[in-house]
Amino acid sequence: MSAVISFRVPRRLKEEIEKLGLDYASELRAYLEELVRRKKAEALRREMDSLREDIGRIEGNLAAEFIREERDAH
Structure with missing residues (x-):
């Protein structure tokens, strides 16, 4: 499916x-x-920036916490 777009340019x-x-x-x-x-x-970058502002800064080292939880669970 296609559509036509036309516009004028100087001769x-x-x-x-x-x-x-x-x-x-x-x-x-x-x-x-x-x-x-x-x-x-x-537009996606602006949306991500807005979400980051809404969430705010997360304190601590989440990656380390997740790894520790995973290790402790096993």
Whole structure:
């Protein structure tokens, strides 16, 4: 399934693209995919930062505590 996105560019730019024989559709598709990937990653980072703020700092060494509990259980 696909959709069409169209936009206007200055005529001079379109002529230069054609002269250079650029496959602008593929280039734009790749750019948009990368842009979406980066924006999603940024949104996830902001969400993680917000969760870290909500949780706050955890005191102690949890890894060591978990290892000690596991050892003591056996």
